[in-house]
Amino acid sequence: MKIKAPFARLNYDLHNVLGGYAAIVLFVLSATGLVWSFNWFSKATYYITSGGKELKPYVLPQSGTLHIEAGKVSLNVLFKKLKEESPNAATFYFALPQKKEEVIRVSVVHERGSYYKTDNLFFDQYTLAPLQGSGAYAGKYTEASPADKLRRMNLEIHDGRILGIFGEIIVFVCALIGASLPVTGFIIWFKKKQNHSLHLRKS
Numbered sequence: 001m002k003i004k005a006p007f008a009r010l011n012y013d014l015h016n017v018l019g020g021y022a023a024i025v026l027f028v029l030s031a032t033g034l035v036w037s038f039n040w041f042s043k044a045t046y047y048i049t050s051g052g053k054e055l056k057p058y059v060l061p062q063s064g065t066l067h068i069e070a071g072k073v074s075l076n077v078l079f080k081k082l083k084e085e086s087p088n089a090a091t092f093y094f095a096l097p098q099k100k101e102e103v104i105r106v107s108v109v110h111e112r113g114s115y116y117k118t119d120n121l122f123f124d125q126y127t128l129a130p131l132q133g134s135g136a137y138a139g140k141y142t143e144a145s146p147a148d149k150l151r152r153m154n155l156e157i158h159d160g161r162i163l164g165i166f167g168e169i170i171v172f173v174c175a176l177i178g179a180s181l182p183v184t185g186f187i188i189w190f191k192k193k194q195n196h197s198l199h200l201r202k203s
Contacts, residue, residue, distance in 0.1 A: 008191050015184035018177045025174040032158035035151075046136070050147035058135030062101045063124045073128045075104075081128075082108060086119070097125045104128075110141070113161070116152035117141055 160171030
């Protein structure tokens with residue numbers, strides 16, 4: 001790409017060279033974005049990455065109401081247990097039940113700023129017994145299948161966070177390039193149309 005070239009040539013090079021470099025990143029951004037946008041695409045992606053398995057819906061378990069008379073157990077007991085199991089965890093998020101059949105939801109974040117390296121755990125609000133949820137985001141990250149891990153990474157792949165600040169910069173730059181492609185493309189089309197009209201006039 002020649003910086004000192006005429007504007008039309010420079011614009012053409014910007015469109016093709018920068019667009020070519022950004023194409024792979026833009027494809028990844030598009031694919032990860034479509035996972036949220038269309039259910040059929042989300043299921044198809046999971047089917048391919050899991051080797052033919054069906055994407056299970058995210059379903060919460062329920063607390064056993066047979067123990068309702070015993071009352072709710074202290075959260076301090078649960079927190080102490082989780083802290084012993086994951087002493088290096090960055091954060092513990094608790095979502096408390098509002099109804100008698102709901103569970104205690106706990107998100108154990110193992111790396112600050114990371115969404116996918118998180119254990120999403122469920123406990124009976126009366127006995128603190130661990131319960132099994134359903135879906136790619138349920139359970140411990142280390143015990144998740146490769147396809148479930150990839151699904152959990154979707155957000156951080158999309159915004160480049162999975163590669164740290166370097167990845168975020170790459171995504172930002174490529175997004176700017178992607179936004180410029182319609183403009184540079186229009187200029188190329190307009191110049192060609194202008195030159196074609198001029199050629200017809202001369203002939």
